[in-house]
Amino acid sequence: MAKNKVIAGDYNGSAVTNVLGSVMVGSMSFAKYTVDDYEVITEDHRKSAASGIARGIVGGSLLGPVGMLAGSLSAKNKGVYTVAVAWKDGKKSLIEVDDKIYKAMVKVMF
Numbered sequence: 001m002a003k004n005k006v007i008a009g010d011y012n013g014s015a016v017t018n019v020l021g022s023v024m025v026g027s028m029s030f031a032k033y034t035v036d037d038y039e040v041i042t043e044d045h046r047k048s049a050a051s052g053i054a055r056g057i058v059g060g061s062l063l064g065p066v067g068m069l070a071g072s073l074s075a076k077n078k079g080v081y082t083v084a085v086a087w088k089d090g091k092k093s094l095i096e097v098d099d100k101i102y103k104a105m106v107k108v109m110f
């Protein structure tokens with residue numbers, strides 16, 4: 001079962017909610033005007049991040065320090081998404097959400 005909260009990085013521990021189609025991360029709105037980029041962390045990304053860390057090729061990209069943590073995460077159940085978020089204010093968060101919230105995130109960012 002998804003935690004529906006920030007599991008690492010900035011805003012760690014903040015709840016992620018879906019209220020009438022608006023996704024909130026704590027008191028921050030997950031929207032085009034607040035999010036610079038986001039990416040679902042898949043098994044392939046975890047392997048890439050771990051390999052990159054081993055070679056010392058971790059830069060300031062979206063999967064930088066957040067990617068290191070994502071590489072150590074265990075496999076999740078179907079319908080649970082781990083998402084790396086780069087906020088427009090320069091902060092980064094790793095969030096874990098269920099299918100319902102993930103679909104709302106994709107919809108607001110379309």
